[in-house]
Structure formats: structure tokens, C-alpha cells
Amino acid sequence: MRLFGKKPNNSIKRQKATMNVTEVEDHISQRYEVKRRLGKGAYGIVWKAVDRMTGETVAIKKIFDAFRNRTDAQLSCIKTHSMSLSPQEFGDHPNIVKLLDVIRAQNDKDIYLVFEYMDTDLHAVIKKGNLLKDVHKRYVMYQLLKATKYLHSGNVIHRDQKPSNILLDTDCFVKLCDFGLARSLFQTQEDAGNPALTEYVATRWYRAPEILLGSSRYTKGVDMWSVGCILGEMLLGKPLFPGTSTINQVEKIMSAIPHPTPEDVISIRSEYGASVIQRMLLRPQVPLEELLGAPVDADALDLLNRLLVFNPDKRLTAEQGLKHPYVARFHNLAKEPGLDYDVILPVDDDIQLSVTQYRNKLYEMISERRCGGWAQKRWHRRRRKGEEEQRGQTRRRSLSGARGDCTDGGPPNGTASTPKDAGTADGDGGGDEGGNKSPSIRKDAPSTKQPATSPVLPHIQPTNEKSGTMHVASQPANEKSGPGPVHYQPANDRTGVLLSPGAQKTTYNPITHAPMLSQLQQRNGLGHRRQPQQPLSTTADNIPILPSEGANGNTVGDNGRVRGRSAPVARIRSFSLALAHPLNNPLLRRDEPLAPSGLTVTSARLNQRSPSQTREARPQVRFSKKVFQSNANVSAAGDPRAKLGSYAQAYGTISKTDLDNLLRSRHQH
Numbered sequence: 006m007r008l009f010g011k012k013p014n015n016s017i018k019r020q021k022a023t024m025n026v027t028e029v030e031d032h033i034s035q036r037y038e039v040k041r042r043l044g045k046g047a048y049g050i051v052w053k054a055v056d057r058m059t060g061e062t063v064a065i066k067k068i069f070d071a072f073r074n075r076t077d078a079q080l081s082c083i084k085t086h087s088m089s090l091s092p093q094e095f096g097d098h099p100n101i102v103k104l105l106d107v108i109r110a111q112n113d114k115d116i117y118l119v120f121e122y123m124d125t126d127l128h129a130v131i132k133k134g135n136l137l138k139d140v141h142k143r144y145v146m147y148q149l150l151k152a153t154k155y156l157h158s159g160n161v162i163h164r165d166q167k168p169s170n171i172l173l174d175t176d177c178f179v180k181l182c183d184f185g186l187a188r189s190l191f192q193t194q195e196d197a198g199n200p201a202l203t204e205y206v207a208t209r210w211y212r213a214p215e216i217l218l219g220s221s222r223y224t225k226g227v228d229m230w231s232v233g234c235i236l237g238e239m240l241l242g243k244p245l246f247p248g249t250s251t252i253n254q255v256e257k258i259m260s261a262i263p264h265p266t267p268e269d270v271i272s273i274r275s276e277y278g279a280s281v282i283q284r285m286l287l288r289p290q291v292p293l294e295e296l297l298g299a300p301v302d303a304d305a306l307d308l309l310n311r312l313l314v315f316n317p318d319k320r321l322t323a324e325q326g327l328k329h330p331y332v333a334r335f336h337n338l339a340k341e342p343g344l345d346y347d348v349i350l351p352v353d354d355d356i357q358l359s360v361t362q363y364r365n366k367l368y369e370m371i372s373e374r375r376c377g378g379w380a381q382k383r384w385h386r387r388r389r390k391g392e393e394e395q396r397g398q399t400r401r402r403s404l405s406g407a408r409g410d411c412t413d414g415g416p417p418n419g420t421a422s423t424p425k426d427a428g429t430a431d432g433d434g435g436g437d438e439g440g441n442k443s444p445s446i447r448k449d450a451p452s453t454k455q456p457a458t459s460p461v462l463p464h465i466q467p468t469n470e471k472s473g474t475m476h477v478a479s480q481p482a483n484e485k486s487g488p489g490p491v492h493y494q495p496a497n498d499r500t501g502v503l504l505s506p507g508a509q510k511t512t513y514n515p516i517t518h519a520p521m522l523s524q525l526q527q528r529n530g531l532g533h534r535r536q537p538q539q540p541l542s543t544t545a546d547n548i549p550i551l552p553s554e555g556a557n558g559n560t561v562g563d564n565g566r567v568r569g570r571s572a573p574v575a576r577i578r579s580f581s582l583a584l585a586h587p588l589n590n591p592l593l594r595r596d597e598p599l600a601p602s603g604l605t606v607t608s609a610r611l612n613q614r615s616p617s618q619t620r621e622a623r624p625q626v627r628f629s630k631k632v633f634q635s636n637a638n639v640s641a642a643g644d645p646r647a648k649l650g651s652y653a654q655a656y657g658t659i660s661k662t663d664l665d666n667l668l669r670s671r672h673q674h
């Protein structure tokens with residue numbers, strides 16, 4: 006059964022197949038058996054492939070001509086690095102897609118990124134209609150909030166959360182991908198005021214109002230807005246705010262959410278936000294509840310209303326979201342880790358290098374990454390040592406000694422390895438995947454990998470394979486004891502974090518694998534400040550030694566929670582979203598028959614964007630000049646290229662002049 010679109014005509018298919026054969030170089034196809042094309046993004050093509058050595062199914066993303074010009078080269082660096090954060094610097098989080106390898110193309114132009122493979126993405130699933138039952142929506146939200154909490158705890162904002170970046174498998178297991186726009190909030194705050202860095206493009210439909218209105222303020226709230234839009238889309242079955250232009254996007258939002266107070270408007274720090282909003286408030290309101298049409302679950306609506314809040318400071322945080330009744334049945338603090346360091350992306354938006362320098366930087370990053378896992382393990386060992394030192398058990402040693410040489414036992418094949426030496430808080434070693442809350446897990450699953458302590462699980466079984474109907478066979482463990490109280494922190498609880506992220510934390514440079522003091526910390530003398538709950542010891546150079554790890558290698562935070570990484574996954578699979586047999590599963594991407602050459606390539610059907618979701622071509626505009634497009638039917642997809650220092654955003658924020666012109670012309674009509 007075909008999922009989306011019409012059957013491609015054979016000549017086009019042949020053409021694409023021929024093209025794809027030449028697109029994957031020999032050294033890649035020798036190592037991976039390319040099965041078929043999964044989709045195409047703004048930067049390249051993604052294929053499903055099988056690792057010939059391990060038999061593991063992977064997704065290979067080829068970024069074409071990564072160094073075509075300075076902008077592309079810079080973006081490739083950021084994008085590759087941001088993605089490579091997932092397994093290494095962001096830890097082995099179950100809900101963040103793992104980058105398994107980065108491979109240079111022989112032509113020195115392209116790059117291949119090898120990811121773990123996922124069956125589909127949320128965009129495809131929603132588009133399919135009615136596949137997601139209430140429990141799946143809750144579970145998707147839970148995992149999304151969990152992944153977002155994790156990123157935000159490292160002071161990183163994803164900035165491009167949207168359904169197509171939420172990969173899913175048939176067990177409804179979520180992995181967040183595409184960190185192409187990810188940015189360290191810490192760096193962003195340091196760079197506040199730099200117009201190049203305030204330019205920001207994400208997919209329009211999921212873009213927060215403050216960004217649309219040209220706010221200079223980045224907060225984690227931009228991700229939370231996107232999360233709200235994603236929830237809305239799951240509930241509605243289609244995008245909640247499908248704006249056709251930036252101004253139309255703002256109009257759609259403002260007509261659905263409660264009117265902001267004057268203080269709210271001031272809070273977004275947008276020069277012309279107030280005048281735009283004032284005019285829009287005159288328009289008729291269609292509250293979210295009405296917009297959703299059919300009655301929705303009260304908890305879902307409540308969560309939506311708490312996420313889609315104009316003032317970013319008043320939006321629910323990911324951590325707060327995890328305590329919301331909508332996801333209460335899955336909530337388990339011990340399985341919702343955070344990072345206890347700030348992640349700094351090594352390639353700054355505002356630093357302009359030459360194409361060659363960017364290329365070298367990227368290759369350097371690739372080779373660093375190849376030994377990064379090992380370096381990081383050493384780094385973690387040092388962190389453990391740091392704790393011992395605090396206890397006076399060992400001599401002080403400088404962390405800087407742990408920097409990225411990979412001479413002492415790096416992976417022999419040069420492949421980047423993911424640290425696997427840690428488990429989750431409760432020691433089940435599987436994060437969410439081996440845990441007790443997934444609706445995908447059958448309590449009767451015949452697996453020896455199941456943790457002995459696994460409690461009763463919410464059990465979803467397909468009752469009707471064709472229709473994909475499911476039922477919940479048992480209540481989740483914590484439902485039995487009733488959901489715990491939901492505590493919402495007052496908005497001002499977050500202010501400290503938002504305004505001075507990282508001020509209390511040690512910053513971790515993911516490339517050098519060394520802790521570092523930020524300019525901000527140095528300026529404020531924070532390098533010498535001790536954390537209140539877990540005092541930092543310092544080396545002779547005043548480099549802080551980070552909080553220690555538990556005896557089993559887990560990083561234990563101040564509150565005793567394990568942070569940062571989970572253990573190798575022992576996943577127990579069952580049904581969740583759909584059906585047991587791949588052939589009957591409407592979610593699964595189908596493998597097309599192999600081409601005679603042995604290299605299978607077909608056209609991408611499942612994950613191709615609808616025309617309205619493809620990225621529009623962007624004209625290059627002058628630095629910091631904002632161009633407001635009043636009525637262009639610009640697609641929802643943002644262009645990450647536009648955010649780079651030398652490349653101001655052409656679409657997405659509103660400039661005063663253009664706004665005034667627009668309003669004037671509207672008055673005249």
C-alpha cells in the first residue's frame with residue numbers, strides 16, 4: 006500500500022535511480038548496502054542502508070557540495086557538528102537520534118552522515134491520518150518533552166522542532182533529529198546584541214511569535230512554542246498555524262491565543278512588535294479550543310494553552326511540561342535526565358572563515374569525533390577523579406590534560422564510538438527504551454533483555470491490523486498509584502536560567518572535550534565560584550573539575566539523579582503505532598525491489614515534503630537587512646542558511662519599514 010502521493014511514473018523512477026547510484030560513492034556502497042532513498046532535505050538526500058559488517062540498518066545523509074561557498078561551508082560545519090553532538094556531547098539520550106559516523110566524500114565536497122535508522126517521522130504519520138490514538142499522542146509529547154528537557158539542560162536550543170524532525174518507529178518511539186539550527190543558548194546570550202546572531206529562521210509554522218516579530222531575545226521558549234505547535238498538529242491532524250507569510254503567521258497566532266498584556270509585549274523586546282500586535286488584536290478571535298474543532302481531551306487542551314503563550318517567560322518549560330497531567334502516565338523523573346554542563350558549539354555563527362578553513366575545520370571535527378568518544382570517556386574518568394579529589398582521595402590533576410588526543414586506545418577502525426559505560430538512574434540500562442513506561446512494550450514480551458524489575462507496562466496491541474486500531478491492555482504503573490501532583494513553577498523561577506544561562510555551570514567544549522570558562526564567566530569571575538550544591542574543585546589553573554560520576558559510571562547530578570547518558574539499549578519491542586508485519590504496516594517505509602546493479606534506489610515517497618513544506622530558495626541579502634514579505638506564499642520551511650552571520654534572514658521577521666508600508670497599503674484599501 007502506497008502511503009503518500011501518486012505512484013511515480015517509471016521513467017522518473019528510473020531517472021532517480023540512476024542519479025542515486027552515482028550519488029553514493031564506492032567507499033560508501035562498499036561499506037553500506039544502500040536500500041532506497043528516504044527523502045530529501047535542504048542540504049542533501051537521506052538513504053536507508055544496511056551496514057555490511059554489522060547488518061545494522063542506518064540512515065545515510067549526504068550533504069551535497071558542503072563547501073560550495075562560505076555560507077554553505079559554515080553551515081555544514083555547524084550542522085555536522087550540531088548533529089554530532091547527539092551521541093557524544095548530548096550523551097546517549099534515547100530520544101535523540103544517534104549519529105553513528107561521519108564520512109568524507111572522495112571529492113572533498115560532500116559529507117556523509119550516518120544515523121541510526123527510524124521507520125518514519127511524525128509529519129508522515131500525522132499526514133496519514135488517524136493513526137495516532139490518544140495514548141500515542143501523549144507518548145510522543147512525553148518523549149519530545151524529555152528530549153527537549155535534555156537539550157535545554159545543556160543550554161542548547163534546537164530551534165527547528167517540527168513534525169518532520171521527529172523520527173518515529175512503529176513502537177511510537179521518538180527520536181529528535183536535525184540539529185542543523187541548534188545553538189548554545191549560552192553563546193547566544195554572550196552574543197546578544199550581535200544582529201547576525203539574532204537572525205533566525207526555523208520552519209515558519211512552528212516559529213514562535215517573538216521570532217516572527219524580530220525579537221532579539223533567544224530563549225528556550227522558542228522550542229517550547231514549537232512543541233506546542235506540534236501538539237496542536239497531532240490533535241488537529243494538520244498544522245495548527247499554517248501561515249502563508251510571516252505576517253499571516255503572526256495573524257493566525259494572534260487570533261488564536263489570549264491577548265498579551267503590555268508587559269508581555271515588552272518582554273519579547275521587539276522594536277515593532279507592539280504596533281503589529283496592537284493592530285492584530287482588533288481582528289476576531291478564534292480560540293485554540295475552537296480552532297481544534299472536535300472536542301479534545303481537557304489535559305491536552307490545557308497543555309496546549311500553557312505552551313502556546315505569547316510571553317516566552319510564561320510558556321511551560323520542558324521540565325514543567327513533563328509534570329503535566331497529559332503525560333503523567335509516562336512521567337518518571339529518574340528517566341528524564343539532564344546535562345550538568347553547558348554545551349558550546351565550536352563554530353560560531355558570527356566568525357567568518359574562508360571556505361578552505363571551514364573545510365579543514367569540518368575535517369578536523371570529523372577526526373576529533375573519531376576519537377571523541379574515547380576522549381570523552383577519559384574526560385568522564387577525570388570527572389570521577391575530580392570527585393575523588395574533592396574527597397581528598399587523589400592528587401589534583403588538570404582536566405586540560407584530557408583533551409582530544411586519541412593515542413591511548415582510540416577505536417582501532419577510527420570510527421567514532423559512543424560511550425556506553427553508563428546506565429540510567431535506576432540502573433536498568435535502557436533509558437526509556439528498556440524502561441517501564443513505553444506504550445510499545447508488552448509485558449509478555451518474550452525477551453531475556455527485559456529488566457527483572459520492569460513494572461507493569463501500558464500495553465498497546467493492534468486489535469485490527471488493517472485499521473491499525475489498538476487498545477491499552479493495562480494501565481501504566483504510575484497510573485495505578487494515581488498521577489502525582491503537578492507543580493508548575495512560577496514563570497519567574499526560570500528567569501535566572503534564561504537570562505544568565507550557564508552562569509552557575511561549567512561549560513564543556515565538545516570538540517576539545519575539556520571544560521572551559523566562558524567569556525561571561527570570566528568576566529563575572531564565575532570561574533572561581535563554587536556551585537552551591539556540589540562544590541567544584543579547581544585545578545591549579547582554576548579550571549573547574551566537574552561534578553563527579555557515580556560508581557557505575559553514571560553522571561550523578563546534585564539531586565542524585567543520573568544525568569547525561571544512558572546505557573546500551575536493551576529494547577523490548579512490541580506494537581504501538583501500528584502493525585506487527587511490515588507489509589501490513591502503513592507506517593513503514595517500503596523497500597523497493599533491488600535494482601539489478603544491487604544498489605537499490607527508488608524515489609522517496611513517504612517523507613517527501615508536500616510542496617508547501619519544501620524550502621524556498623532564498624535570495625542572498627545584505628547583512629542584517631531584514632526583508633519583510635507581506636504576501637508571498639512562502640513555504641513553512643525555514644532556511645537555516647539564512648541565519649548565518651553574513652547572511653541575514655530574508656523571510657521570517659518583520660522589518661518596520663515594510664510593516665509600515667503594508668499597514669499603509671491596507672488602510673488605503
Ligand SMILES: Nc1ncnc2c1ncn2[C@@H]1O[C@H](COP(=O)(O)OP(=O)(O)OP(=O)(O)O)[C@@H](O)[C@H]1O
Nearest residue numbers: 043044045046047048051064120121122123126612
Ligand atoms: N535517521 C533517520 N532515519 C530514517 N529516516 C530519516 C532519518 N533522518 C532523516 N530521515 C528522513 O529523511 C528525510 C529527509 O531528512 P532531512 O533531515 O534531510 O530533511 P528535512 O528535515 O526535511 O530537511 P532539512 O534538513 O532541510 O530540515 C526526512 O523525511 C526524514 O524523515
